[in-house]
Amino acid sequence: MSLGRFLISKTFLKNLLFALLISIFLIFLILIWLKLYTRHGQKKEVPDFYGLTVKECQSLIKKGHFVLVVQDSVYTKEVPAGAIVEQNPKAGSMVKKGRKIFLIINAFHPEVIPVPYVVGYSLRQAKALLESNGFQVGKLKYVPDIAINNVLKEMYEERELQPGDSLEKGVSVDLVLGKGLSNEKTPLPDFTGMTLEKAEQVIISTALNKGAIVYDSTVHDAKDSMSAFVWKQSPAYKEKEDLFVPVGSSIYLWFTLDSALLPVPDTLTIEEPPVPNEK
Structure with a gap:
């Protein structure tokens, strides 16, 4: 039988049709598998975990089957110890079910670090140095002195700080400054x-x-x-x-x-x- 006659024979056409049906069926199965595997169209909104503990978040993650992962900790006075201060993805984001949510929680104990000794610095320099090391500028007290706006003393809770002293990170340091010899x-x-x-x-x-x-x-x-x-x-x-x-x-x-x-x-x-x- 010639090739031309074979290509138009019932046997070839029957096998070709059968092969096409098999291919379409396999493609259909692959599409269904991909849809189930990727959870296409099944996105969930990420809840707002700010200020909550990981335990308190458990009821919020059930619907989306989210997985909470504590990535790091910092110390802040804005929320209680152990509470969440940051999350990724952010609250309101639309993500797939089962997505990992990375958390940063508030440390249970504040970090104690050396305080920069800023006596002799200008107010602007002292503020920049303290804040870059994780401290805040608290109250400013002005006393008569020829060195206007220069730091004369560095205080914490009425105690004068000395070089090498350490405090909890994030606390406020009070400064005594010169205001000149006039009002x-x-x-x-x-x-x-x-x-x-x-x-x-x-x-x-x-x-x-x-x-x-x-x-x-x-x-x-x-x-x-x-x-x-x-x-x-x-x-x-x-x-x-x-x-x-x-x-x-x-x-x-x-x-x-x-x-x-x-x-x-x-x-x-x-x-x-x-x-x-x-x-």
Whole structure:
């Protein structure tokens, strides 16, 4: 039988059709297997674990069959010891069922490290050095001295620190600074709309002290406090007035999440039409 006749014979066509059906069936099985293996279309939303312990998260991970993996620990005062401070993927992300969620938890015991000795440094240099080593600048006390804004003493809980002293990482260190030999004053900033982090930066940079911090009823937890903003301050800032306060003065701040409490700027202006020139 010639090749041409074989290709159009019933036997060849029957075997070809059978082979095609087998191929289609195998492809169909492979697609089903891939769909089951990759869980295509079965994405779940990652819960928000911030502030919870790993044990408290167990009820949240059942639906998505997530696997929690503690990757590291840091020390912070924002959440209780053992609570979660960071997660990856972030809350709200859409991931496949069974995905590993990597966690960073708050250490049970703070790390104790040497404190940089900043006596003799300027306030700006001392602040940068302390913060780069994991400490915060606390209260600023100004005393008469020819070295304006230079650190004269470094204090922690009323104790003067010495070179080589160690403290818990993250604590605030108080500084005694020179204010010159006259009554120095500094401009009063407008803190309206600032977060606490930004307000603290401005307070330090303007040689002032942070007084009491008050949160209203819209702020419920540490996470809210990070997003809250200043709606009132004391001493009060008055627009179009150059206000000065003594260096080292305490600034009291009130925080909220309610933007309706922010002052509305008076931007309404009425322009009169130009008067035509008379000829």
